[in-house]
Amino acid sequence: MASKDDQVHYECMQRFVKLANEMTEEGVPTHVAGASLMTASCVYSSFQVKGNRGRLNAEDIERVTTTYRQHLELVQGHREKAENEG
Numbered sequence: 001m002a003s004k005d006d007q008v009h010y011e012c013m014q015r016f017v018k019l020a021n022e023m024t025e026e027g028v029p030t031h032v033a034g035a036s037l038m039t040a041s042c043v044y045s046s047f048q049v050k051g052n053r054g055r056l057n058a059e060d061i062e063r064v065t066t067t068y069r070q071h072l073e074l075v076q077g078h079r080e081k082a083e084n085e086g
Helices: 003-025 030-050 058-085
Strands: none
Touching: 003 030, 030 058
């Protein structure tokens, strides 16, 4: 991603986290807020890949799950780095 994309990506991520935090402050259990956020991401990812042309096939699902795994590993790497520095 380019520098501007990185900044927009970070700002969007922060908005989603803020929304999830607001939901939990309203009494939504964290596991429900987290699962809802993940489901919304799945819905949007399906639309991003296929649009309104149908459902994901096995290859599409593999591509999306690989991307999720990469992002999860990246986040965990940042958390590990922060733990080691702090």
